[in-house]
Amino acid sequence: MALSLTILVGTMTGTADLVAQEVQTALETAGHAASIRMMDDLDASVFHPGGMFLICTSTYGQGDVPDNAQALYASLESERPDLSAVTYGVIALGDLTYKDTFCEGGMRFDTLLTELGARRVGEILKHDASSGTLPEEIAAQWIVPWAELAMVASTDTLAGKTTDAVSE
Numbered sequence: 001m002a003l004s005l006t007i008l009v010g011t012m013t014g015t016a017d018l019v020a021q022e023v024q025t026a027l028e029t030a031g032h033a034a035s036i037r038m039m040d041d042l043d044a045s046v047f048h049p050g051g052m053f054l055i056c057t058s059t060y061g062q063g064d065v066p067d068n069a070q071a072l073y074a075s076l077e078s079e080r081p082d083l084s085a086v087t088y089g090v091i092a093l094g095d096l097t098y099k100d101t102f103c104e105g106g107m108r109f110d111t112l113l114t115e116l117g118a119r120r121v122g123e124i125l126k127h128d129a130s131s132g133t134l135p136e137e138i139a140a141q142w143i144v145p146w147a148e149l150a151m152v153a154s155t156d157t158l159a160g161k162t163t164d165a166v167s168e
C-alpha cells in the first residue's frame with residue numbers, strides 16, 4: 001500500500017517550499033505519491049472531501065503563520081468545517097531566537113486542525129533555523145518513519161476504526 005498526500009506550503013522566503021520538494025522526493029523514492037500546493041489563495045475547501053495532508057509552514061511576526069497562509073488559516077477559523085476525514089502531519093519551521101513563539105505557525109495549524117476533528121499522525125517536526133542544520137535534510141529523513149505511521153493510520157481509517165490520533 002502506498003500513500004497519496006498533499007503537501008500544503010506556507011512560506012515567506014521559500015525555505016518551506018524547498019523542504020516540501022525534498023520531502024516529496026523522499027516520499028516518491030519510497031513509492032508514495034505526493035503533490036505540493038502553495039497555500040496562496042487556498043481556503044478551507046482544499047481539505048474537502050478529506051484525505052492525507054502534510055502542513056509545511058514557517059513562522060513570522062509574533063508567532064503568526066506566513067502571509068501566504070493567512071487566508072487559508074482565516075478560512076478554517078471562520079468556516080469551521082468538519083475535518084474528521086482528514087489525517088495530517090506538520091513540519092514547522094522556526095528559529096529558537098524567537099523563543100516565546102518558536103514554530104508557532106505550524107503549531108497554530110495543528111491546534112486548529114485538531115479542533116476541527118482532523119487526526120494528526122506522529123509528532124510535529126520542529127526545525128530551528130539557528131541550529132545550523134538544513135531543514136530540507138532533516139525533513140527528508142523524518143518523513144520516512146512518518147510515512148510508515150501514516151500508512152497505519154490509513155489502514156485504520158479504511159477498517160473503520162475511530163481510535164485516537166496515531167502518535168508516538
Ligand SMILES: Cc1cc2nc3c(=O)[nH]c(=O)nc-3n(C[C@H](O)[C@H](O)[C@H](O)COP(=O)(O)O)c2cc1C
Pocket residue numbers: 010011012013014015016017057058059060061062063064066093094095096098101102103104129
Ligand atoms: C521577521 C521574521 C520573523 C520571524 N518570526 C519567528 C517567530 O516568531 N517564531 C519562530 O519560530 N521563527 C520565526 N522566524 C524564523 C522563520 O520562521 C524561519 O527562518 C523559517 O525557516 C523561514 O522559512 P520560510 O523561508 O519558509 O519562510 C522569523 C523570521 C523572520 C525573518
